[in-house]
Amino acid sequence: MRKLALSDEILMQIEKSARYIGGEKNSVMKDKNxxxxxxxMCFPDLYEIxxxxxxxxxxxxxxxxxxxxxxxxVYSPGMDLHNIMKEQHxxxxxxxxxxxxxxxxxxxxxxxxxxxxxxxxxxxxxxxIPIHANKRTWDDPIVIGGGPCAYNPEPIAEFFDLxxxxxxxxQYRALLDLYKKDRANNTSREEFLLHASSIPGIYVxxxxxxxxxxxxxxxxxxxxxxxxxxTVRKEIVPDLNDTYYPLKPVMPFxxxxxxxxxxxxxxxxxxxxxxxxxxxxxxxxxxxxxxxxKKYARDLIRNTGHEEICLSSLSSSDYTELQELLLFLIDExxxxxxxxxxxxxxxxxxxxxxxxxxxxxxxxxxxxxxxxGTQRLRNVINKGLxxxxxxxxxxxxxxxxWNKVKLYFMLGLPTETIDDIxxxxxxxxxxxxxxxxxxPKEKRNGQKIQITASxxxxxxxPFTALQWAPMNTEEEFRExxxxxxxGIMEQLNQRSIKYNWHDTDVSVLEGIFxxxxxxxxxxxxDAYKKGCIFDAWNETFQYDxxxxxxxxxxxxMAFYTTRHRADDxxxxxxxxxxxxxxxxLLREWHNALAEKVSANCRKQCQGCGAAGYGVGLYCP
Amino acid sequence: MKLRIRFSKFGPIKYVGHLDMMRFFQKAIKxxxxxxxxxxxxxxxxxxxxxxxxxxxxESESEYCDLELTESTxxxxxxxxxxxxxxxxxxxxxxxxxxxxxxxxxxSVQGASYRILFNDEKAISLLTDSVNTFKSSDSVLSxxxxxxxxxxxxxxEAVYDIYAQDGELYFTCDASSGGNLKPAALLxxxxxxxxxxxxxxxxxxxxxxxxxxxxxxxxxxxYDGFKELVSRS
Ligand code: SF4
Numbered sequence: 001m002r003k004l005a006l007s008d009e010i011l012m013q014i015e016k017s018a019r020y021i022g023g024e025k026n027s028v029m030k031d032k033n034x035x036x037x038x039x040x041m042c043f044p045d046l047y048e049i050x051x052x053x054x055x056x057x058x059x060x061x062x063x064x065x066x067x068x069x070x071x072x073x074v075y076s077p078g079m080d081l082h083n084i085m086k087e088q089h090x091x092x093x094x095x096x097x098x099x100x101x102x103x104x105x106x107x108x109x110x111x112x113x114x115x116x117x118x119x120x121x122x123x124x125x126x127x128x129i130p131i132h133a134n135k136r137t138w139d140d141p142i143v144i145g146g147g148p149c150a151y152n153p154e155p156i157a158e159f160f161d162l163x164x165x166x167x168x169x170x171q172y173r174a175l176l177d178l179y180k181k182d183r184a185n186n187t188s189r190e191e192f193l194l195h196a197s198s199i200p201g202i203y204v205x206x207x208x209x210x211x212x213x214x215x216x217x218x219x220x221x222x223x224x225x226x227x228x229x230x231t232v233r234k235e236i237v238p239d240l241n242d243t244y245y246p247l248k249p250v251m252p253f254x255x256x257x258x259x260x261x262x263x264x265x266x267x268x269x270x271x272x273x274x275x276x277x278x279x280x281x282x283x284x285x286x287x288x289x290x291x292x293x294k295k296y297a298r299d300l301i302r303n304t305g306h307e308e309i310c311l312s313s314l315s316s317s318d319y320t321e322l323q324e325l326l327l328f329l330i331d332e333x334x335x336x337x338x339x340x341x342x343x344x345x346x347x348x349x350x351x352x353x354x355x356x357x358x359x360x361x362x363x364x365x366x367x368x369x370x371x372x373g374t375q376r377l378r379n380v381i382n383k384g385l386x387x388x389x390x391x392x393x394x395x396x397x398x399x400x401x402w403n404k405v406k407l408y409f410m411l412g413l414p415t416e417t418i419d420d421i422x423x424x425x426x427x428x429x430x431x432x433x434x435x436x437x438x439x440p441k442e443k444r445n446g447q448k449i450q451i452t453a454s455x456x457x458x459x460x461x462p463f464t465a466l467q468w469a470p471m472n473t474e475e476e477f478r479e480x481x482x483x484x485x486x487g488i489m490e491q492l493n494q495r496s497i498k499y500n501w502h503d504t505d506v507s508v509l510e511g512i513f514x515x516x517x518x519x520x521x522x523x524x525x526d527a528y529k530k531g532c533i534f535d536a537w538n539e540t541f542q543y544d545x546x547x548x549x550x551x552x553x554x555x556x557m558a559f560y561t562t563r564h565r566a567d568d569x570x571x572x573x574x575x576x577x578x579x580x581x582x583x584x585l586l587r588e589w590h591n592a593l594a595e596k597v598s599a600n601c602r603k604q605c606q607g608c609g610a611a612g613y614g615v616g617l618y619c620p
Numbered sequence: 621m622k623l624r625i626r627f628s629k630f631g632p633i634k635y636v637g638h639l640d641m642m643r644f645f646q647k648a649i650k651x652x653x654x655x656x657x658x659x660x661x662x663x664x665x666x667x668x669x670x671x672x673x674x675x676x677x678x679e680s681e682s683e684y685c686d687l688e689l690t691e692s693t694x695x696x697x698x699x700x701x702x703x704x705x706x707x708x709x710x711x712x713x714x715x716x717x718x719x720x721x722x723x724x725x726x727x728s729v730q731g732a733s734y735r736i737l738f739n740d741e742k743a744i745s746l747l748t749d750s751v752n753t754f755k756s757s758d759s760v761l762s763x764x765x766x767x768x769x770x771x772x773x774x775x776x777e778a779v780y781d782i783y784a785q786d787g788e789l790y791f792t793c794d795a796s797s798g799g800n801l802k803p804a805a806l807l808x809x810x811x812x813x814x815x816x817x818x819x820x821x822x823x824x825x826x827x828x829x830x831x832x833x834x835x836x837x838x839x840x841x842x843y844d845g846f847k848e849l850v851s852r853s
Pocket of ligand 1: 604605608609610
């Protein structure tokens with residue numbers, strides 16, 4: 001029987017102790033004496049969040065398919081255990097072997113959202129690994145970051161030895177081979193990092209120097225040594241049918257946030273919404289074939305016994321063989337008694353038929369993401385959805401018996417005026433009107449139309465056309481949420497409309513980290529020392545402490561959020577080449593300001609640059 | 621037909637709570653291919669019932685769950701496949717066929733037996749004495765705080781058999797839905813006269829069997845009287 005790192009005494013006192021015991025079905029045990037590289041993969045949030053993430057499962061599967069490597073997992077301990085570990089000096093451990101993290105060769109941290117940054121420090125701190133990369137020795141693992149936030153790694157650069165830019169499936173083997181060779185040759189840690197910088201997709205922050213202008217923006221960003229590349233190009237998997245996929249995913253004992261099978265159907269998105277970072281980062285579009293997906297689905301169902309399956313992609317309606325795939329899944333899942341959890345689909349007769357088959361119409365709702373209240377502003381952000389599309393879709397659905405509609409909007413988009421904000425209420429009202437016109441009173445069976453409008457605050461992200469845009473101030477955000485509510489209350493059908501919005505504090509921080517530079521690291525460290533942790537969780541987020549940290553570090557928040565950026569500003573993330581050119585993004589930024597729409601990849605290539613990878617489905 | 625599954629649970633998996641165990645079994649059962657019956661409607665689920673919830677931190681030599689099946693022949697061939705779906709620490713011990721009208725596992729439970737190991741030297745040295753005192757008393761009262769006030773219970777009525785051996789405690793007690801006795805309550809009653817009290821990590825509980833009552837009102841293991849389809853030798 002495996003021995004646990006924590007005593008019964010501790011495990012009996014803390015919440016959900018099953019988070020920390022490992023041993024889940026399909027978790028991988030190896031003999032550590034027979035392997036060369038020990039890798040531990042970390043998602044810096046609670047177990048049930050981290051276990052829901054497909055990316056880690058893919059890499060876990062890949063690493064463990066290497067005979068010389070054993071990959072394990074670690075997540076953020078909950079606050080109860082965190083405090084016990086600090087008090088009793090218990091080092092953080094990996095779930096499989098229950099060995100201390102510090103004993104590993106690599107600690108890989110996935111960066112899925114900016115608000116996990118203090119939890120990275122928690123992981124390093126509890127593992128007794130120096131927080132600053134330049135203080136580490138060969139007694140410490142190589143700390144490597146990856147995932148969407150690695151596309152602007154600068155705010156957390158000094159905490160990492162390496163970043164992996166792009167999809168993890170392609171270059172890890174080369175990195176591990178280099179590591180084995182260098183360790184066998186007694187190479188120094190610095191020398192190893194230098195060698196690693198020549199592997200495609202690998203960014204070694206310590207090998208670059210940044211200088212700043214007087215106004216605080218970047219003057220230059222350049223390698224310290226001759227043979228270190230000036231730009232790091234994103235890695236992608238050329239063929240999604242010929243790569244790793246976790247067909248035996250680890251099955252958590254406690255309920256993960258996403259307790260279901262995941263079929264990743266494609267990467268990339270044809271749409272080109274100007275606010276969307278993922279839409280650019282994962283270009284060009286690549287699909288998994290129907291045949292591959294059928295095989296994956298069958299294997300996954302057989303291997304896991306899961307009761308639910310879902311599709312994963314940025315815009316499932318754009319998958320070319322969606323109809324065939326859904327019809328296959330409906331058949332297969334009906335026979336095996338598995339629920340299909342549908343992604344949000346463009347509403348048309350086909351998607352309504354599918355929804356009708358797999359969901360209870362009375363309980364399910366239609367989802368639209370117009371993102372902005374008027375066509376003018378939707379043109380600014382290049383969101384192709386029109387009011388007509390929404391009303392037509394709603395009309396069809398109302399005829400089919402649906403009466404719940406969810407709408408998602410953003411506040412604070414560039415060029416937004418009060419008309420756009422009032423447009424949110426108006427659009428909701430039109431939908432309610434459509435319902436009353438479509439469904440005569442005698443057919444409503446006592447049902448009411450329920451419209452839920454939710455707004456989030458727009459945060460400009462790197463590698464989007466709106467990366468130049470100033471973000472709103474907190475006051476502006478609050479005022480806009482208030483105006484949205486007033487706008488809804490002015491409507492004839494206001495009683496059918498419910499309005500939800502989030503608070504602004506987290507958005508401000510997220511905005512700072514998203515477009516932050518190396519100077520932000522000091523604030524993150526200071527905030528962690530002040531007690532900030534689990535910032536993604538409402539109940540633990542401490543905005544006052546964060547504000548204090550910015551003040552103490554003498555860093556202006558507004559510099560990163562509300563400041564106007566010139567077209568030729570050097571951004572902290574410019575050294576990363578995601579295949580989509582800055583020239584294209586700038587053109588799109590100007591198109592946005594001119595309210596000009598750009599066609600999607602399928603209709604007409606916009607020459608974004610991602611064609612350079614030579615594998616895009618619609619690229620010339 | 622209805623199938624009763626007997627299994628044991630040891631090691632770190634004792635920290636997996638009752639609801640999570642149910643979810644684990646649902647998946648394992650599905651993956652094993654047993655022809656299990658599902659409810660109708662939009663989210664079909666298995667007709668699965670567990671006997672007596674096992675507390676977090678407790679190991680067990682003998683646990684039960686019942687399952688409704690759509691077929692009744694060849695069920696024993698799923699014994700090994702189901703065992704392969706278990707993870708470290710869980711072992712399927714036997715399959716038993718229940719008649720259609722049999723009460724489900726949960727409703728059948730009347731008693732349970734436990735074995736308790738102590739980490740505390742003092743408790744071990746006082747054990748035989750405390751058991752003897754318990755046996756010779758007419759009543760040993762335990763108090764439980766409830767919403768409606770303090771409830772008093774005579775432990776003597778809830779404990780059917782008790783003895784100490786090699787510093788370990790063995791007992792059989794009421795585990796019915798109305799009168800389930802928690803091992804911690806008994807330990808409190810046993811050691812209170814000696815001024816000893818325990819934290820849950822001062823001892824280690826193993827449930828050794830779960831019982832129903834037969835026609836003669838005798839306590840018998842939950843599998844007793846049913847046709848054994850297959851079991852671990
Ligand atoms: S190169 Fe053209 S088709 Fe390819 S991703 Fe860019 S815009 Fe789309």
